[in-house]
Every structure is written in C-alpha cells, then in structure tokens.
Amino acid sequence: MFTHQVVWITGASSGIGESLALAFAGQQARLVLSARRRDELDRVAKRCEQEAGLSRTAIMILPLDVAELETAPVKTDEVLKHFGQIDVLINNAGVSQRSLCRDTDLTVYQRLMDVDVMGQIALTKAVLPHMLERGRGHIAVTSSVAGKVGVRLRSGYCAAKHAVMGFFDALRAEVEDEGIKVATIVPGFIATPVAENSLTADGSSFGQADEDNAGGMAPDKAAEVIINGLGRGKREIPVGEGKEMMAPWLKRVSPELVFRMTKNRK
Numbered sequence: 001m002f003t004h005q006v007v008w009i010t011g012a013s014s015g016i017g018e019s020l021a022l023a024f025a026g027q028q029a030r031l032v033l034s035a036r037r038r039d040e041l042d043r044v045a046k047r048c049e050q051e052a053g054l055s056r057t058a059i060m061i062l063p064l065d066v067a068e069l070e071t072a073p074v075k076t077d078e079v080l081k082h083f084g085q086i087d088v089l090i091n092n093a094g095v096s097q098r099s100l101c102r103d104t105d106l107t108v109y110q111r112l113m114d115v116d117v118m119g120q121i122a123l124t125k126a127v128l129p130h131m132l133e134r135g136r137g138h139i140a141v142t143s144s145v146a147g148k149v150g151v152r153l154r155s156g157y158c159a160a161k162h163a164v165m166g167f168f169d170a171l172r173a174e175v176e177d178e179g180i181k182v183a184t185i186v187p188g189f190i191a192t193p194v195a196e197n198s199l200t201a202d203g204s205s206f207g208q209a210d211e212d213n214a215g216g217m218a219p220d221k222a223a224e225v226i227i228n229g230l231g232r233g234k235r236e237i238p239v240g241e242g243k244e245m246m247a248p249w250l251k252r253v254s255p256e257l258v259f260r261m262t263k264n265r266k
C-alpha cells in the first residue's frame with residue numbers, strides 16, 4: 001500500500017513511532033525518522049534494515065525537537081532535497097504528564113503545549129504547501145483517548161490532545177477536497193515507555209512504568225491497526241483493546257457517569 005511512498009514519522013525513536021517505522025519498512029516505504037535522540041533513531045533504522053529488509057538508502061535519519069518550531073520549514077526542505085517528495089507525515093512525537101494541576105508549574109503546561117500541539121501544527125504547516133501543490137498527501141496525528149475524555153493527573157496532556165483533535169478535524173474539513181487525507185489516531189493504553197517519559201509537576205520525568213500502559217496493547221499490534229487504518233483512508237483510527245476504548249462513546253451517551261468514573265479513578 002505504501003511501497004516507495006515517502007513517510008515521515010516523528011517520535012520514531014521509541015514506542016508507537018518505532019513500531020510504525022517497522023510496519024512501513026515492511027511495506028518497503030521510504031522513511032524519514034525523526035525524534036531528538038539520534039542514537040535511538042540509528043537503532044530503529046538498523047531494525048528496519050535487518051528485520052524488514054529495507055535498503056539503508058531508503059531511510060533518512062533526521063533528528064529534531066518538534067518544540068523548536070522555527071526549524072520545521074528547514075527540516076521540511078531537508079526532506080524534500082533528499083527524497084523530492086513527502087507522501088505521508090505522521091505527527092506522532094509526544095510527551096504525557098503525571099501531576100495534579102494544583103502542583104504543576106506553568107512552564108510544564110507550556111512544554112506540553114509546545115511538544116504535543118504547536119510542534120504538530122508547525123510541521124504540518126511546513127509540509128502542507130508541498131502537498132497542496134501536488135494535490136495529494138496524507139497527514140496523521142497521534143492524539144489519544146485523553147483527547148476525548150479528561151482524566152486526573154493529565155490536565156495539560158488532555159488539553160493538548162483535545163487541541164490536536166480539534167485542529168486536525170478542522171484541517172481535514174479545509175483540505176480533503178484538495179486531495180489531502182487527514183487522520184486522527186486515537187490510542188488507548190499502548191505498552192510503551194510513555195508513562196516513564198511523562199512530565200511531573202516540576203518538569204522532571206516521572207521515571208516509572210504505569211500499570212495501565214504496561215498492560216496495554218503491544219506497540220507492534222497498534223502499528224498494524226494504524227497502518228491498516230491509514231491504508232483504508234480512515235479519518236479517525238481508534239487503537240487499543242481495553243475498557244478505556246469505551247470511554248469516548250460512554251461520554252456521549254452518559255457524560256455524568258464518565259465524570260464520576262474519572263473522579264474516582266486514581
């Protein structure tokens with residue numbers, strides 16, 4: 001489905017992004033792998049070569065910090081110089097939160113918004129003119145069930161994930177008739193290091209696994225669901241296998257019940 005297509009994945013150094021890189025490599029796509037840690041991107045590239053037989057020349061490693069918004073056009077130019085086109089952009093980089101609002105420094109909220117919202121918007125805006133010019137392209141963002149339902153200890157993360165859901169739904173309405181597909185990915189609990197990497201009240205990393213994520217869907221399985229959804233042109237791709245996947249539906253039919261449940265959930 002994505003053979004020879006140029007697929008740019010942010011957050012490709014770990015978790016869902018790493019599994020997506022392998023899934024696209026399995027289809028012999030050309031890959032642009034982005035995140036901050038170059039050594040981890042090298043490791044993922046090696047896996048794509050060894051496990052999926054992807055040629056090294058089909059992989060571009062492009063370290064970046066999505067929160068450095070001004071670099072988005074520069075990085076986009078680098079990809080276009082290298083591969084000549086961008087078919088798919090997957091805005092997957094992200095960071096979560098584990099802290100109560102009352103304790104959380106405002107700078108932590110700013111960081112969550114910069115990484116989880118503004119970074120995705122900046123890269124999307126940088127790539128969009130190229131896709132509009134070609135009259136084709138596919139843009140995805142990894143939101144979350146937390147982008148549909150608010151939960152304790154994640155007020156900034158929920159705000160960010162709700163924000164990207166709104167932004168990309170609105171973008172879809174603007175560009176779909178111009179040949180650009182927009183997909184919002186809505187994971188529940190996926191077994192990645194997302195909890196360990198979450199920000200606490202002072203901005204330091206939480207550093208601990210959490211039961212919900214550790215017991216969640218395997219990231220390779222999640223990547224399979226996502227790549228199939230993208231291949232079928234789905235506009236929204238729910239991915240997960242636990243009870244949390246019922247939450248967006250339940251909030252529509254019985255919001256009061258969901259508000260009570262989220263309050264009682266530690």
Ligand SMILES: NC(=O)c1ccc[n+]([C@@H]2O[C@H](COP(=O)([O-])OP(=O)(O)OC[C@H]3O[C@@H](n4cnc5c(N)ncnc54)[C@H](OP(=O)(O)O)[C@@H]3O)[C@@H](O)[C@H]2O)c1
Nearest residue numbers: 011013014015016035036037065066093094144190192194
């Ligand atoms: N796992 C879940 O249960 C779950 C559920 C819902 C949504 N999600 C979303 O799924 C996405 C992927 O998360 P994950 O679960 O795979 O967690 P993860 O393993 O912690 O991966 C996060 C990725 O984002 C990258 N990243 C973080 N900050 C960045 C920055 N400033 N600039 C560029 N890259 C950055 C990280 O790489 P570097 O550290 O190398 O930069 C890493 O590759 C996130 O958007 C997350 O919110 C996850």
